[in-house]
Amino acid sequence: MANFVICILLIILFFTTLATCQNSFTYSRASFYGSPVGSGTSSGACGYGDFGRDINGGVGVKVVVTDHGEGDNTDFILSARGFVKLAHPNMAAHLMAYGTIDIEYRRISCQYPGNNLIFRVTENSKYPDYLALVILNQGGKKDITAVELWQEDHKEWRGMRRAYGAVWDTVNPPKGPMNMRLQVTGDDGAQNWVQLTAVVPNDWKAGVSYDSDVQLT
Secondary structure: OOOOOEEEEEEEOOOHHHOOOOOOOEEEEEEEEOOOOOOOOOOOOOOOHHHHHOHHHHOOOEEEEOOOOOOOOOOEEEEHHHHHHHOOOOOHHHHHHHOOEEEEEEEEOEOOOOOOOEEEEOOOOEOOOEEEEEEEOOOEOOEEEEEEEEEOOOOEEEEOEEEEOOEEEEEOOOOOOEEEEEEEEOOOOOEEEEEEEEEEOOOOOOOOEEEOOOOOO
């Protein structure tokens, strides 16, 4: 469903007492997949890896979309642990028996209190010739639609490619600590740039995460 992380508020329509929702909600369906520990998958189509496993304890009607999948005409295929949180008290078993349920949802602001934007260098990056990044802890209700690195020798910004999902990559990345800017786009289409200084060090390493000291709101 998502090419990048977004936060969604889900409201179940299985119980008639919750059948009336605000106009800002969108009708959909939700289901779940099995997991021995009730957590999300450790890999997926968006490049987040284990990131979604521990967000919000892995549960809640506020969900963070970190993967893309299809099944039974549903937009949301949740972990079993997250799915049962949609139920009224003591009704989890009844909800699980239905398997797929009607819901309404709307996008809400992502919040990661006490956490900055993190840039994780993916494991398949090859220093110094190929750099791929995943941006984690993206707060707010906006999308990162472009990522650029400052090319000091040419005195210009150089765009990174969205490889897939949340993964941005480039060949022959700039030498030295990397200055970066992110194009952030809101629901209304308004765009602005957020500039970061020396966010990735000169001696970056595959599999290592780097704290940006900033957060989007």
